[in-house]
Amino acid sequence: MKYARRLVAGMLAAGALALSLSGCGNSVDPIERLGRKTQQETGKPSASPSAGASSPAPVASADDAYRKWGLAAPVQYAPKPAQKPQLPKAAPGKPAVIDRIPVAPTDKVVFLTFDDGAEKDPQFLKMAADLKLPISMFLTDNVASSDYGHFQTLRDNGSGSTINNHTLTHPNLRTLDLAAQKKEICGQQERLEKRFGAKPVRFRPPFGNYNDDTLKAASECGISQVILWRVSMQITGFQYAEGSALRPGDIILAHFRGPAELKGETETQMTTHMLQRIQEQGFKIARLEDYL
Numbered sequence: 001m002k003y004a005r006r007l008v009a010g011m012l013a014a015g016a017l018a019l020s021l022s023g024c025g026n027s028v029d030p031i032e033r034l035g036r037k038t039q040q041e042t043g044k045p046s047a048s049p050s051a052g053a054s055s056p057a058p059v060a061s062a063d064d065a066y067r068k069w070g071l072a073a074p075v076q077y078a079p080k081p082a083q084k085p086q087l088p089k090a091a092p093g094k095p096a097v098i099d100r101i102p103v104a105p106t107d108k109v110v111f112l113t114f115d116d117g118a119e120k121d122p123q124f125l126k127m128a129a130d131l132k133l134p135i136s137m138f139l140t141d142n143v144a145s146s147d148y149g150h151f152q153t154l155r156d157n158g159s160g161s162t163i164n165n166h167t168l169t170h171p172n173l174r175t176l177d178l179a180a181q182k183k184e185i186c187g188q189q190e191r192l193e194k195r196f197g198a199k200p201v202r203f204r205p206p207f208g209n210y211n212d213d214t215l216k217a218a219s220e221c222g223i224s225q226v227i228l229w230r231v232s233m234q235i236t237g238f239q240y241a242e243g244s245a246l247r248p249g250d251i252i253l254a255h256f257r258g259p260a261e262l263k264g265e266t267e268t269q270m271t272t273h274m275l276q277r278i279q280e281q282g283f284k285i286a287r288l289e290d291y292l
């Protein structure tokens with residue numbers, strides 16, 4: 001896809017924080033098998049035949065939703081912290097730049113963020129609602145606006161998800177002057193306000209690329225926090241900016257992407273992989289805004 005190519009090209013041009021999304025060497029897990037296995041298990045005779053032949057078939061409770069989405073165990077969520085962490089201070093006239101939440105080293109929490117908005121998979125809406133995933137969305141107008149209603153549904157599913165600014169057209173902001181950057185950021189503020197009723201206060205620069213003008217522009221557009229990331233979800237696994245494992249407070253970048261960008265995997269399959277990788281490392285999911 002043209003958009004995907006541009007994204008990869010931008011990634012290659014990006015700085016240290018921009019985590020390349022190409023070159024993923026992970027093999028594709030046979031997740032379809034997981035789905036079939038779950039079905040087979042569900043199809044087995046009831047383990048408690050004493051319930052009686054006339055009893056209706058047991059309905060999976062909300063707590064069983066994890067099985068439906070290919071997970072071996074329920075997703076663990078961290079409660080809202082009693083005290084917000086000490087965040088990096090913002091320079092005068094600039095928003096704070098945050099790439100990891102400074103939690104205690106024993107506080108094994110990570111945060112889910114999804115960017116752009118090209119893919120609008122109805123199954124993902126079901127998954128996010130079933131699993132109650134809190135997702136901080138960073139939406140780019142020129143790919144998300146064909147169906148902002150999709151993202152509104154995700155925001156309003158009761159999991160505390162939010163909609164934030166990711167520019168009008170996803171440029172590498174470092175190549176633009178202040179006025180052009182302001183147009184990209186303020187323009188999306190206005191679009192989001194018109195569509196969703198309020199201007200977000202959080203912004204993520206495309207590819208993680210920004211400079212002083214970006215911070216000035218963002219501040220003038222009403223942004224108080226720039227949210228970056230240290231871990232990027234690929235198709236089946238994570239790419240880390242440093243080290244080879246999740247760290248407490250990591251902000252995870254994922255994308256609203258579909259089979260065309262994920263080598264045939266769907267958005268829900270990618271998300272299942274992501275949740276599996278989080279579970280394997282013993283981390284809980286927390287809501288980013290509860291810590292900001």
Ligand SMILES: [Zn+2]
Pocket residue numbers: 115116166170206207
């Ligand atoms: Zn993006």
